[in-house]
Amino acid sequence: MTVFEKITLSKAINASLRASMEADPKVLVMGEDVGKLGGVFRVTDGLQKDFGEDRVIDTPLAESGIVGTAIGLALRGYRPVVEIQFDGFVFPAYDQIVTQLAKMHARALGKVKVPVVIRIPYAGGIGAVEHHSESPEALFAHVAGLKCVSPSNSSDAYWMLQQAIAGDDPVIYFEPKRRYHDKSRLDTEAIPYPLHKARVAQPGSDLTLAAYGPMVKVCLDVAKVAAEEGKSVEVVDLRSLSPIDFDTVQESVVKTGRLVVVHEAPVFLGTGAELAARITERCFYHLEAPVLRVGGFHAPYPPSRLEDEYLPGLDRVLDAVDRALAY
Amino acid sequence: MTVESTAQRKTTRGGSKRTTAKKASSAKAKTPDNAADQVEQDQLVQLLTPEGKRVEHPDYAIDLTPEELRGLYRDMVLTRKFDAEATTLQRQGELGLWASLLGQEAAQIGSGRALRDDDYVFPTYREHGVAWCRGVDPTNLLGMFRGVNNGGWDPNSNNFHLYTIVIGSQALHATGYAMGVQKDGADSAVIAYFGDGASSQGDVAEAFTFSAVYNSPVVFFCQNNQWAISEPTEKQTRVPLYQRARGYGFPGVRVDGNDVLACLAVTKAALERARTGQGPMLIEAFTYRMGAHTTSDDPTKYRADEETRAWEAKDPILRLRTYLVAEGVVDDAYLAAVEAESEALGKRVRETVRAMPDPDSMAIFENIYADGHALVDEERAQFAAYQASFADADAVAEEN
Numbered sequence: 001m002t003v004f005e006k007i008t009l010s011k012a013i014n015a016s017l018r019a020s021m022e023a024d025p026k027v028l029v030m031g032e033d034v035g036k037l038g039g040v041f042r043v044t045d046g047l048q049k050d051f052g053e054d055r056v057i058d059t060p061l062a063e064s065g066i067v068g069t070a071i072g073l074a075l076r077g078y079r080p081v082v083e084i085q086f087d088g089f090v091f092p093a094y095d096q097i098v099t100q101l102a103k104m105h106a107r108a109l110g111k112v113k114v115p116v117v118i119r120i121p122y123a124g125g126i127g128a129v130e131h132h133s134e135s136p137e138a139l140f141a142h143v144a145g146l147k148c149v150s151p152s153n154s155s156d157a158y159w160m161l162q163q164a165i166a167g168d169d170p171v172i173y174f175e176p177k178r179r180y181h182d183k184s185r186l187d188t189e190a191i192p193y194p195l196h197k198a199r200v201a202q203p204g205s206d207l208t209l210a211a212y213g214p215m216v217k218v219c220l221d222v223a224k225v226a227a228e229e230g231k232s233v234e235v236v237d238l239r240s241l242s243p244i245d246f247d248t249v250q251e252s253v254v255k256t257g258r259l260v261v262v263h264e265a266p267v268f269l270g271t272g273a274e275l276a277a278r279i280t281e282r283c284f285y286h287l288e289a290p291v292l293r294v295g296g297f298h299a300p301y302p303p304s305r306l307e308d309e310y311l312p313g314l315d316r317v318l319d320a321v322d323r324a325l326a327y
Numbered sequence: 328m329t330v331e332s333t334a335q336r337k338t339t340r341g342g343s344k345r346t347t348a349k350k351a352s353s354a355k356a357k358t359p360d361n362a363a364d365q366v367e368q369d370q371l372v373q374l375l376t377p378e379g380k381r382v383e384h385p386d387y388a389i390d391l392t393p394e395e396l397r398g399l400y401r402d403m404v405l406t407r408k409f410d411a412e413a414t415t416l417q418r419q420g421e422l423g424l425w426a427s428l429l430g431q432e433a434a435q436i437g438s439g440r441a442l443r444d445d446d447y448v449f450p451t452y453r454e455h456g457v458a459w460c461r462g463v464d465p466t467n468l469l470g471m472f473r474g475v476n477n478g479g480w481d482p483n484s485n486n487f488h489l490y491t492i493v494i495g496s497q498a499l500h501a502t503g504y505a506m507g508v509q510k511d512g513a514d515s516a517v518i519a520y521f522g523d524g525a526s527s528q529g530d531v532a533e534a535f536t537f538s539a540v541y542n543s544p545v546v547f548f549c550q551n552n553q554w555a556i557s558e559p560t561e562k563q564t565r566v567p568l569y570q571r572a573r574g575y576g577f578p579g580v581r582v583d584g585n586d587v588l589a590c591l592a593v594t595k596a597a598l599e600r601a602r603t604g605q606g607p608m609l610i611e612a613f614t615y616r617m618g619a620h621t622t623s624d625d626p627t628k629y630r631a632d633e634e635t636r637a638w639e640a641k642d643p644i645l646r647l648r649t650y651l652v653a654e655g656v657v658d659d660a661y662l663a664a665v666e667a668e669s670e671a672l673g674k675r676v677r678e679t680v681r682a683m684p685d686p687d688s689m690a691i692f693e694n695i696y697a698d699g700h701a702l703v704d705e706e707r708a709q710f711a712a713y714q715a716s717f718a719d720a721d722a723v724a725e726e727n
Binding site for chain 2 (some may be wrong): 018054059061063064065067068069070071072073074075076077078092095096100103104105106107108110111113115143144147164167168169196242243244245300
């Protein structure tokens, strides 16, 4: 198609859905308000007009019902792409996702496939009310049978969603809602990067920052500030949370000797904990400092007037960078 | 307490004609039309009485050939035999658990035989009779109860989905599948089985909503066997379950779940509605779980023997046999032949189950993902290496 020098992440997702629906008539979009309204974030804007109500389905307001019927549609040969309106609203569907969607392929000894993609606008930073800013990715990555990914830029948003839809496994696709309006480059004719491979977003030599989704931009900003202070920070965009590409992180840490993992989700038992354990096991003799984590606290997501304090920002990440470098 | 009075107590609990008639008359002053309507609707659809007498119903006629009638009898006898064998195998330690369908043969065979090959079934974990009708080899049902797999058949071979243990989940899968049938422009129907307990689940309510809104070709077949483990239906609902359908905008009907002819006729009609674009329907098959919830359960803790005995008098197989004998549709030779076939099935089930090997330990890592997953690959390799590390020790042990 074309190269967009500047396209928003949400428009890139829209283009991705459009491309998937054009490529495969079995691809459906379903969720609350995804049709006429185009979704509360307008990510599915115009799709129902172009593909019809039969393929872009406004559903009743029932998340378990949305995912449960998507499973049934998948068993019939369809490829439903489900939108959960906000992160905090996914839990009524959690049972269907964990007990049914994740396990059905295994339970059937491989004889059925359930290629359902669940799009969840997630994480904070938009001044929203309660239940609209959460980062529940670890709750899904912990479940065998699911794959979890989160893009940080428009190009990844475009390609990773199509790859998720084309695959035969259920995928939870976490959309960093505070980056919906961030613009970046997209070449729709490029050769796509592998879905579950991490990418070095910024090369460096003194310390590795590993992040994904909304925190990648924060980490890139950190790298800039650190560079002004004479510190060379490498930023790894994990992109995939199940599986996690430990090899790319390992390669980076072998080079830098230091790792700080950054995510919005609470630190306790989170992605950072898993990375700390694996990387310590793989790179024990290369580490100059313990693996540090910067993330949310063991607290409910706070009222929005406090979210700037709660969320890892430039200063909190720089603080961790300094602590790691001080060992 | 006499058998009769217990039966009365029980049917009162389930909201029988008798009880509802009482309720209806008390409500009469306010809503006479609705009350009268309710009295009529609460009547069970019945085509064969517990005494084996054929009766007609204005809405649900059925005309079966002698061969079809014999087939229903054979299906029920063989299903009961298989079920009894499985219970015995559990007692012998060959199965970890068994969920018996004893008493529900008519509901399952009647509805199961109403289906067309291209229809699709979403069962709970107790639909052994429906599985039989779909041509799933009964021994395949036993793998999950023995613990060698979590579902040992290909759902698409017989259009019979895997057993679903989480209560009510499959009602949504059935609805989604039916939405797909609609999109394909096919005239197949889908049937979702669940029980009185599941009627309390949100997923069942959501399935009702979705199917009603989209007018999907799905039949909800609720076997109200009166008990959800230890909880009677009155702990799940204040109205007869079939009446729930009205609130969603589709019809509901209560059928005598121990009457195979009525179950067949009503399910056929519901499937036909679905096929012809008239949308979903709820069937409440009023039946009774004669056995325990599963082999781990002890019904003596929560229900009276008298109640079970009262339901014995409504046995689904006995009443059909009485009818068939009276009509001369079966003779002693036929009954003996079915008996012999049933013994042979029991023998085959026993032998097959006892010969079922434990799966290879590496099966833990199989089929988790269709397209693979790096972590699974890594853990598989680590575990294989760990197991291989014992090879030398094993070899030494064998030499000694």
